[in-house]
Amino acid sequence: MTVAQKTAGRKIVINPVTRVEGHGKVTIHLDDDGHIKETRFHIIEFRGFERFIQGRPYWEAPTVVQRLCGICPVSHHLAASKAMDVVVGVDTVSPTAEKMRRLMHYGQTFQSHVLHFYHLASPDLLFGFDAPVEDRNVIGVIKAHPEIATKAVLMRKYGQEVIKATSGKKIHGTGSIPGGMNKNLSIAERDELLRDIDDMIAWSVEGLELCKSVVEADMEHLLAFGTFESSFVSIVKEDGCLDLYDGNLRAKDADGKIIFDQVPPSKYLEYIREEVRSWSYMKFPYITSLGKEKGWYRVGPLARINNCDYIDTPIAEAERVKFVALGGGRPIHATMAYHWARMIETVHAAEKIKELLNDPDLQGEELVRSGERRGTGVAWIEAPRGTLIHHYDVDKNDMITLANLIVSTTHNNEAMNRAVKRIADQYLDGQEITEGLLNRIEVGIRAYDPCLSCATHALGQMRLQVQLVGPDDAVIHEKFRE
Amino acid sequence: MSAQNDTPETSGETVKLLIDGVEIPAREGQTILEAAADAGIYVPRLCYREGLPPGGHCRICTVKVNGRPTSACTFPASEGLVLENNTDELNTMRRQVVEMLFVEGNHVCPSCEASGDCELQALGYRLGMIAPQYPYQNTTRELDASHPDVMLDRNRCVLCGRCARASRELDGKSVFGFEGRGIGKRIAVNASHGLAGTDIDAADEAVAACPTGCLLVKRQANLIPVGKRTYDKTPIGTDVEA
Numbered sequence: 001m002t003v004a005q006k007t008a009g010r011k012i013v014i015n016p017v018t019r020v021e022g023h024g025k026v027t028i029h030l031d032d033d034g035h036i037k038e039t040r041f042h043i044i045e046f047r048g049f050e051r052f053i054q055g056r057p058y059w060e061a062p063t064v065v066q067r068l069c070g071i072c073p074v075s076h077h078l079a080a081s082k083a084m085d086v087v088v089g090v091d092t093v094s095p096t097a098e099k100m101r102r103l104m105h106y107g108q109t110f111q112s113h114v115l116h117f118y119h120l121a122s123p124d125l126l127f128g129f130d131a132p133v134e135d136r137n138v139i140g141v142i143k144a145h146p147e148i149a150t151k152a153v154l155m156r157k158y159g160q161e162v163i164k165a166t167s168g169k170k171i172h173g174t175g176s177i178p179g180g181m182n183k184n185l186s187i188a189e190r191d192e193l194l195r196d197i198d199d200m201i202a203w204s205v206e207g208l209e210l211c212k213s214v215v216e217a218d219m220e221h222l223l224a225f226g227t228f229e230s231s232f233v234s235i236v237k238e239d240g241c242l243d244l245y246d247g248n249l250r251a252k253d254a255d256g257k258i259i260f261d262q263v264p265p266s267k268y269l270e271y272i273r274e275e276v277r278s279w280s281y282m283k284f285p286y287i288t289s290l291g292k293e294k295g296w297y298r299v300g301p302l303a304r305i306n307n308c309d310y311i312d313t314p315i316a317e318a319e320r321v322k323f324v325a326l327g328g329g330r331p332i333h334a335t336m337a338y339h340w341a342r343m344i345e346t347v348h349a350a351e352k353i354k355e356l357l358n359d360p361d362l363q364g365e366e367l368v369r370s371g372e373r374r375g376t377g378v379a380w381i382e383a384p385r386g387t388l389i390h391h392y393d394v395d396k397n398d399m400i401t402l403a404n405l406i407v408s409t410t411h412n413n414e415a416m417n418r419a420v421k422r423i424a425d426q427y428l429d430g431q432e433i434t435e436g437l438l439n440r441i442e443v444g445i446r447a448y449d450p451c452l453s454c455a456t457h458a459l460g461q462m463r464l465q466v467q468l469v470g471p472d473d474a475v476i477h478e479k480f481r482e
Numbered sequence: 483m484s485a486q487n488d489t490p491e492t493s494g495e496t497v498k499l500l501i502d503g504v505e506i507p508a509r510e511g512q513t514i515l516e517a518a519a520d521a522g523i524y525v526p527r528l529c530y531r532e533g534l535p536p537g538g539h540c541r542i543c544t545v546k547v548n549g550r551p552t553s554a555c556t557f558p559a560s561e562g563l564v565l566e567n568n569t570d571e572l573n574t575m576r577r578q579v580v581e582m583l584f585v586e587g588n589h590v591c592p593s594c595e596a597s598g599d600c601e602l603q604a605l606g607y608r609l610g611m612i613a614p615q616y617p618y619q620n621t622t623r624e625l626d627a628s629h630p631d632v633m634l635d636r637n638r639c640v641l642c643g644r645c646a647r648a649s650r651e652l653d654g655k656s657v658f659g660f661e662g663r664g665i666g667k668r669i670a671v672n673a674s675h676g677l678a679g680t681d682i683d684a685a686d687e688a689v690a691a692c693p694t695g696c697l698l699v700k701r702q703a704n705l706i707p708v709g710k711r712t713y714d715k716t717p718i719g720t721d722v723e724a
Contacts, residue, residue: 055625057633059703064593088701168708172592175707183707368705397627398700 010034012428017041017442024450026441028424036429039421041413041445042280050403058087058377058394059178065390065405066172069451071115073172074108074163075383076405078245079390082379084178086266087394089371096364097180102245103356104166104175105381109244110200110349111159112384113301113342116449117207118152121339124443125214130436148210151203158193158200162353165189180368187363194357201315201350208319208343215340223326226335226423226444229254230296230415231287232303233272235382238262240309242320242348244382250307251287251297256331259287265378268389274406284413285406296414299386300448301341306331313355316348335419338447342384383408385449409450419444497561501545502568508559515543515554518567524719525567526576526609528583528601529642530555531691534651537643540583542576542605577609585616586665588623588637589694595703596695598711602640603694604718621665628678631700632689638696639669645697649688657682669696 015025066073167173251259286295386408393402508517529540536555546566623636673679
């Protein structure tokens, strides 16, 4: 991280933001009295997948689009596959295919959450936000807490082995295809994974306890740190159960009241829109009914735990109950609560992996189904960082003509900007700026575990829509610039 | 259309060749690539395909015959030829040819459905290609998806002509041919509106003959999992050497 402070321009720049996936920077604008005027979290990298997947055959999407990211490619692999299930006319894949995909997804959630908590976030949590930067990193964690670091490496390895067994490779596999999967789980692969799963559950519970102990030791400070209120969006099952692989969309407001519920993927455009701002490559989604100003929301582990009615694995459910009690009937809004929620999900993912490994459907032979071709496919999944939406239009020659990806980090764009502003207001305002203080900005951003590579995938001119709306909200005139 | 070579006439008489110091038998007139293969010796090749007349396009199978470089797929065996095949010099040249093919087209192995079954990729691995040392040409290549069952993605074409020979010799259709010259040379189809206007069928030998992901049967991508694809376990050429 380099920190540039321009006294004349009254601007502080943190570039790059460290221990996040991808490249971003923060600018903090001060007024003449040194007070915070404005903060911005800029995404300065550029990807372009939505554009260059156009003109490619639909069956390439699951393997091409996952290359957006090296951390959670499985999310894109599966979201694209699910969208292409719709395109090939398959509304329900075979039980073997669905459970193989779920296993892949829980394996990925497990490794990604572990990566974030131990490798990226734990230096702040274990050493404190003001610790010397030479120690406040993953090498410092290895030196000071070798047992925790070793378990972290082995947990991540385990998740990657689950991914390899289901997708063929640890990173960027090919297992999921339109209409199903190309492999089942052999008995040998199953037994190999079953051998260590109890350790993984136990170690993830240890990780959760570690996270809780850090929060509980400094509860008042950490729960207030960078905290603000927002709506929350996530997928839930029909009965409100947490589900990371499939379900319908639910949105709750800051008080926990339902804004919308059980929205199917095909209707996402009616409920969520995206705004473009000139200073960032990342778009700003909002809930249509609430408008641009009030419609922003948060996704990810905290949103999922706040939104769901229960979790269908015992340890994670017991922990969820303890966690939500902190809110006293309202959603929990603390930025740092993301870590806690993330570790509850880590436990849940490990429990789910065990449940699936013991399911004989994984050795089934029906892998791929087919149906009548359709022109559009929309699907979503709860990626480790939050709701991930893939939308494709496919022409009669099987070529993709449109791709719209709304990724987790994009949903959290406004929220991360709010967190930066809030922390700047809380800690920097009128202060002499130190690296420790600026690290707090990064701590706030890291809580959301942003993946900036995933979030900047558009290419080409943004379509501009202009509407002239009368006093009765009726559209009088409408123009588009392509 | 380019002129195509015909398979040399074979007299059937047994002759002897020396290849990398090893004496092997051959039928006179048989190509030295085939004679080597019969003796369990692999000469790397790309535009050659068993059952088709040789093309001599790609030069991957270049060997030295009595000290002079020539393509093994077209050169007839005769008594007493002294051949060099598996030498550092020749393998380096072959690798450079493969590298040039990679940079000339738009070969994106990580997301290509032919990955693991692609002869170009497999040659890259066998010949020790780490990364291309030549500049990428980033040429604009046309994709023809007009046919309901077959797709032609020229980004992945290496101009081996196997599809053209197979279509003409085995399918009796002559769907494919070359047009243009130099860097502008490309595989063409015998219809003005793309593959949809031809009588190609997904079961045609022409489709099976493509060594890369250029000519494909649609909707078959990644049906074979990683680990079970053609070149996942053993390098290209192992079948010849077995």
